[in-house]
Amino acid sequence: MSLRTLEGFKFSTLKTPVHLLDPRTKFLIVIAVLVPALLFANIYVMIALLLSQLPLLLVGKVARRWALSLRAGVFLSALIFVVNLFTGSYLSAIALTLRFLVLLTSFSLFFMTTSPDDLGLALDRIGAVRWLSRRWLGYPNALSFTFTTAVRLVPTLAVDAQTVVDAQRSRGLELDKGNLLKRVRNYIPILIPLLLIAIRRSLELAEALESRGFPGKEGRTSLFQLKLRPVDYAIIAVSLAIIGISFWVYFHYKIPVL
Amino acid sequence: MITLEKVSFTYRSGQRALQDVDLNIEGGDFIAIMGENGAGKTTLAKHLNGLLKPSQGRVLVDGEDTRKVSVANLSRKVGLVFQNPDHLLFSETVKDEVAFGLKNFGFTPEVVHKQVERTLEALGLSEYAESSPFLLSGGERKRVALAAILATEPDYLILDEPTIGQDYQQKERLRNFILQLYSQGKAVVMITHDVEFVAESNPKVILLSQGRIVARGPADSVLSKDELVKKASLVRPQMSRLFGELAKYGLPSDVVDVHRARILLEEKLSEAKVRVAQNS
Amino acid sequence: MAHAPREIILAKNLGFQYVGAQRAAIEGIDLSIRENEFILLTGPSGCGKTSLCRCLNGLIPNFYQGEWTGELLVDGLSVTTQLTSELSRKVGYVFQNPENQLFALTVEKDIAFGPENLGLSREEIRQRVDEAMNVTGTLPLKDLAPYELSGGQQQRVALAGVLAMKPSVIVLDEPTSFLDPHTAEEVMGATDDLRRELGLTIVVVEHRLDLVVRYAERIVVMDAGKIVADGDLEETLDEKFDLLEGLGVGVPRVSLLWTMLRRDGLVSGKVPTHVESAASSLGDMMSQ
Numbered sequence: 001m002s003l004r005t006l007e008g009f010k011f012s013t014l015k016t017p018v019h020l021l022d023p024r025t026k027f028l029i030v031i032a033v034l035v036p037a038l039l040f041a042n043i044y045v046m047i048a049l050l051l052s053q054l055p056l057l058l059v060g061k062v063a064r065r066w067a068l069s070l071r072a073g074v075f076l077s078a079l080i081f082v083v084n085l086f087t088g089s090y091l092s093a094i095a096l097t098l099r100f101l102v103l104l105t106s107f108s109l110f111f112m113t114t115s116p117d118d119l120g121l122a123l124d125r126i127g128a129v130r131w132l133s134r135r136w137l138g139y140p141n142a143l144s145f146t147f148t149t150a151v152r153l154v155p156t157l158a159v160d161a162q163t164v165v166d167a168q169r170s171r172g173l174e175l176d177k178g179n180l181l182k183r184v185r186n187y188i189p190i191l192i193p194l195l196l197i198a199i200r201r202s203l204e205l206a207e208a209l210e211s212r213g214f215p216g217k218e219g220r221t222s223l224f225q226l227k228l229r230p231v232d233y234a235i236i237a238v239s240l241a242i243i244g245i246s247f248w249v250y251f252h253y254k255i256p257v258l
Numbered sequence: 259m260i261t262l263e264k265v266s267f268t269y270r271s272g273q274r275a276l277q278d279v280d281l282n283i284e285g286g287d288f289i290a291i292m293g294e295n296g297a298g299k300t301t302l303a304k305h306l307n308g309l310l311k312p313s314q315g316r317v318l319v320d321g322e323d324t325r326k327v328s329v330a331n332l333s334r335k336v337g338l339v340f341q342n343p344d345h346l347l348f349s350e351t352v353k354d355e356v357a358f359g360l361k362n363f364g365f366t367p368e369v370v371h372k373q374v375e376r377t378l379e380a381l382g383l384s385e386y387a388e389s390s391p392f393l394l395s396g397g398e399r400k401r402v403a404l405a406a407i408l409a410t411e412p413d414y415l416i417l418d419e420p421t422i423g424q425d426y427q428q429k430e431r432l433r434n435f436i437l438q439l440y441s442q443g444k445a446v447v448m449i450t451h452d453v454e455f456v457a458e459s460n461p462k463v464i465l466l467s468q469g470r471i472v473a474r475g476p477a478d479s480v481l482s483k484d485e486l487v488k489k490a491s492l493v494r495p496q497m498s499r500l501f502g503e504l505a506k507y508g509l510p511s512d513v514v515d516v517h518r519a520r521i522l523l524e525e526k527l528s529e530a531k532v533r534v535a536q537n538s
Numbered sequence: 539m540a541h542a543p544r545e546i547i548l549a550k551n552l553g554f555q556y557v558g559a560q561r562a563a564i565e566g567i568d569l570s571i572r573e574n575e576f577i578l579l580t581g582p583s584g585c586g587k588t589s590l591c592r593c594l595n596g597l598i599p600n601f602y603q604g605e606w607t608g609e610l611l612v613d614g615l616s617v618t619t620q621l622t623s624e625l626s627r628k629v630g631y632v633f634q635n636p637e638n639q640l641f642a643l644t645v646e647k648d649i650a651f652g653p654e655n656l657g658l659s660r661e662e663i664r665q666r667v668d669e670a671m672n673v674t675g676t677l678p679l680k681d682l683a684p685y686e687l688s689g690g691q692q693q694r695v696a697l698a699g700v701l702a703m704k705p706s707v708i709v710l711d712e713p714t715s716f717l718d719p720h721t722a723e724e725v726m727g728a729t730d731d732l733r734r735e736l737g738l739t740i741v742v743v744e745h746r747l748d749l750v751v752r753y754a755e756r757i758v759v760m761d762a763g764k765i766v767a768d769g770d771l772e773e774t775l776d777e778k779f780d781l782l783e784g785l786g787v788g789v790p791r792v793s794l795l796w797t798m799l800r801r802d803g804l805v806s807g808k809v810p811t812h813v814e815s816a817a818s819s820l821g822d823m824m825s826q
Contacts, residue, residue, distance in 0.1 A: 013643065013683060117643050152641055156685065160345070166309050167345040170338040171406065172330045172362030189358070192348035196392065200344065201638055208639035211595055211631040212699060213623045213655035223650040223663045294718060295688055397583050423634070423715050425583045425745045427786030451718040454746070454791060491720040496748060496791040496813055503817035507824050516791050520798050523820065527804040530826050 009069060009111040010155060016113070017231070018060035023114045023122040025232040025239075029056075032239035033106040036246040037099050042255045043091065046098035053105050062112040069108045070101065077101060120148035121226050139215045149205070157198055164193045259284045260306055260336070260414060260445070264315035267301055267469075275301040277469040279315075285413060288440045289447045290456045290477070293466035294491035299449045302466065303416050306447070307336040319414075334363055337412030341419045343403035347391045352383060352402050355391050359410045377409040381435075397428050414445045421452045433459050457481060457495035457514035465490050482512040546706060546739050547571035547594065551608035553763075554589060554598055563589035564763045567608070573706070576733055576740045578750045578771065581760035582786045587743045590760070591709045593617060594741070596625035613706055623655065630700030632710040636692035636717075640684035645676060645695050648684060652703045670698040673732065690721035694728065701732070707739040708732075714749060722749055729753070748790040751811040761785055776809040792816035 018026075033049055057063040077097050084093035123129050123144035133143030168189045169175070175186055228236075249255070260283040267276040275298045283289060283306075291299050304310040305317050308324040317324040319332055340346060349355040353374055360370040378384045381401050386394060391402050400420070408415070421429050429452075436459065440446045450456060456463060456477050463480040465473040467489045473480050481487060482498040494502070495514040505511060507526060513519050552567035564586040571577060579587050592598040599606050600622045610617040613628045633639045642648035649670050653663040671677040674694045684692060693713055700708055710729065714722035726742075730753040733740050744750050757774050759767035759782065766785070767778050775782065775789065779797050782789055792810055796819070799805045805823050810816035 011643075013681075115643050117647060149641060152643065156637075163340065163342075164345050166304070167338075167340045169309065169329045170307055170333050170340070171346070171359040172333050172410075174328070174330045174362075189348045193345055196347075197344050204633065204635065204638035205641055207597060207601060208631075208633055209641075209651070210601055210622045211597065211626055212652035212703060213626040214651075216623050216655035216657055220654050221657055221660060221663065222654055223660060223667065224647070395584060423712065425786055426788040427582060430786075453719055454748070454788075457791075488720070491718045493719040493723060497795070499813045500792055500795075500816055500820075503813065504820060504824075507821065516795055516798075519795055523795070523799060524802065524804060526824050527799065530824050531804070534826050 009108055010065075011112060011115050011151075012062065012065075013115070014061055016060045018056055018062075018109075018113045019115075021113075021235065022226050022228050022232045023118045024226070025228070025235050026110055026114055027122070028236055028239040030106050030110050032242040033102060035243045037102045037106075039246055039250045040255050041092060041095045041099070043095045043098060045255070046095055046102055049102045050098065050105060053102075053109060056109055057105075060109065060113045062109065065112060066105060066108055069104060073101065073104045116148040116151040117224075118226065119151070120144045121222065121224065123147060124222075125226070141220055142215060145215075149202075153198070153201065153205075156201070157194070160197050160201075161190070161194055164190050164197070167193075259318075259320065261318040262302075262305065262312075262315070263318070265305060265312040265317060266314040267298075267305065267310060268313045275469055276305075276312075279469075279471055281464065281471070283414060283445050283447060285443045285445050286440055287445045287447075288436065288459070288461040289445075289464060290459075290461040291447060291449045291464045291466060292451060292453075292456070292490055292492060294489075296468075297466040297490065298469040299466055300418060301469075303338060303418055303447070303449055306414065306416055307338050308332040309338075330362070333359075333412070334410065335412055336414045336416065337407040337410065338416045339404055339407045339418060339420070341422065343396075343399040346403050346406060347399060350390060351388050352378070352391050352394075352405075353387045355402055356405045356409045359406055363410055373409050373411075377405045381405045381408070382431075396423060397425075400424070412444075414447065415439060417446070417448045417450075419449055419451075421450060421455050429455055451492060453481060453492050453495050457497065458516070460515065478512045478514045478518075481514050543573040543575075545570055546573045546613050548611045549593075549608065550610075552590075552593065552610050553607035554593060554604055556589075556602060556604040559604070562763055563604075564593070564760075565607070566764055569758065569765065569768070571707075571739060571741070573739055574733065574737055575756055576730065576754045577742070578747070578754035578757045579741055579743045579760070580745065580747065580757065580787050581766075584762075585760040586763040587760055588711055589763075591631070591711050591741065591743060594707065594709055595629040595631045596620060596622040597631070626652070626703055626705070627656070628705055628707060630703055630705040630708040632693065632696050632700055632708065632713050634712040634715050636689050636696060637685070639696050640692055640699070643683055644681050645684060645687070645698075646671070646680040648695060649676075649699045649702050652699055656703070666702045666704065670702040673701065673735065674698040674728065688721070689717045690725060693717065693725050697725075697729070697732070701736075705738070707741065709741045709743075711743045712745070713742070714744070726750060726753060746788045748788075748792075748812070751790055759785065759787065772808065772811055775811055779809060796820075 036045055037049055057066050077100055080100050081093050081097045084096050124141055129143055130140040134140050137143060173186060173189055262279050262281040265276055265279040268274045279302065291302060293299050301310065305312060308327060308329040311325045319335060324332060347355060349358065356374045356377055357370050360373055378387055381404060383401055383405055391399060394402065420432055436446050460477050463475060463477050464471055465480055465486055472489060473486045481495055484494065487494050497516060497519045498514050501509050501511055501513045509522055513522065549567045549569040553562050553565040555562040567590065581587055589598065592602060593610055594612060596617055599618060606618060612625060615625065615628065617625065640648050642651060646667060650663055650667045653666045671680060674697050676694050676698050679687060679691060679695065684695060687695065714725055717725065726749055729740060732738060742750055751771060754771050757771045758765060767774055767781060775793055790811055792813055796805060796809050796816060807819060810819050
């Protein structure tokens, strides 16, 4: 699992119809996929869920990077498949492996098409988050800001990680030699500098942000705001319908694996 | 000797970073690699110790192709000092930090101990031997990183932007240190955009632009050429600009060093003084 | 009749010692800065320049804990009684590393960040962001991500973000360290243009004097936490050259050249600070 597996979850600034959907809409799409995927263990359902997300991936122009994230999931999928072979039938193993891929796809699609800023704006609107943030950190927007900043720093830290690996290799560190214990110990010269760099970066960032008035005495205003458009309402309606139908079917019928 | 033969390198993203680079680095050389951001300087540096392998062409370090030798092995001969020391530091004490490379290369504890002491002494860090590297100032951490690479006495030392954030005295110390190293027969390659530092140290300058070498030669000839300097997003050293304005007085244009400037001006000014004395 | 520009920063016996430090980072600082000045703050590493700057915008004592002595007034506000968020309306700070001060996903959002924190109306924020982008020439970059920009572009965006707060003072702490020389000159030039256009007061911390001599009229030199020289840039370079050289300040090469020739009696007169004045002075000497 190289660092490139993260590519399948990284946001890209494009302006496709999928990107322009409200993050709350997209999150509901994730729920609309999650609910049937978790309620049922039917192979056809899984295939349908997987295929139904394809148009979204294509319109969102993220299909190629989705393929990358699938590749990243190969190891885990194989693991899930093998474990379930022992605990269940051959068919259920297939179904559960497909379920994993469905969930992976759903989250991948969400993170690739939703900017951390929009996520933050959405989180900011959720009363529970604001309340928790006020109790914990003293300001209503602090929690969502913490989250989105963390997400923004991920690509930067990925580059730092690669640099640390390069720097330590240049001192003779060999990451692919030795027994298991030695290999684990060899990661200390990678993790410690990375951790400290992350801390230093966040401190420098905190300084810079405080120097621009963060978090501010009164409430913060936002230049940009989220707006639900007709297409959002349409998709929300469809998603809620799918969720509703899934629960209804679940409580009324028993769906087999195949 | 490190030889780059027609080296080209393209990143996986498709970005072409180096094109047809031919270069020789021998013991005793002092080379400055300059160029604009994105010209390929760091990419070039990473080819010298095998971190990157060329897409085309080859890199030979003392006759061995870098594609056939591990980075760990190449690092015994080629020491690459990264720009930000925080990418290296992880040990409890400065002593341990400097010992890390030596231990990786399998030296005995006695040798390790001796080398650590020597290197700390050479870089003026002996008083910090037992300190935590993280509590030192920025400049001190940079020296610790340098010590960590120098401890294994590589034949070729590559420094990536060693003068950033350093004050004038620190740069003087660095210059003297580099002088010691290459006069001992080591090769020192410095990636930098510090024009005045280069002007005063007189290395051989290699100018990279968009992945290609566009000029090579002594500092005073390369850095006094306007078109080249502009291409690399640099500025001509003060002395060169000064002498450019004074060209009408019969002064040469390829002056970058203050001391040479002084000697040349002393001549002309003495002549003027004599003229003044004669006329009065 | 022109009136003297008002005093915008006043430090009286200012001192600060970080928690756990062996000695004070700055002490006995007496400094008076008038509106629209362009000040070069310099000195060897560890002399306290950055600590002094941090006091100016309130990072000391709000972000950095320690012992404070003396008084510091910025545009009428006493620093010890204000939060950094209040002082950020008066003093903007541009940091050395362009990468770690920008964080939003687009340039526009990053510039809007400051005004958003002030709780201004959406229209006011919009206006400030547009103004800041126009005046720094960053409008064409507005939809790009900060990490896609070059170092020079990043510093201009950082400047824009600071300008959107409409401060009266901008502190730039070694803003060109990571930039190549050509871009460094551009950023310095742009900073001076902004000073003239908007009537700002500028404090630049820099080791390499030649970058700033064209613009700064006044130099403040620090060593071991104290101010050791404070005055007109040209005069200080002329009269206190040896002090500066001894401290290891990066004096302009042309100034060094001149003092060497002056010591040998080959030239006389004031030390030039940049290439053009050096060329004209030397030209005069040679054509006698």
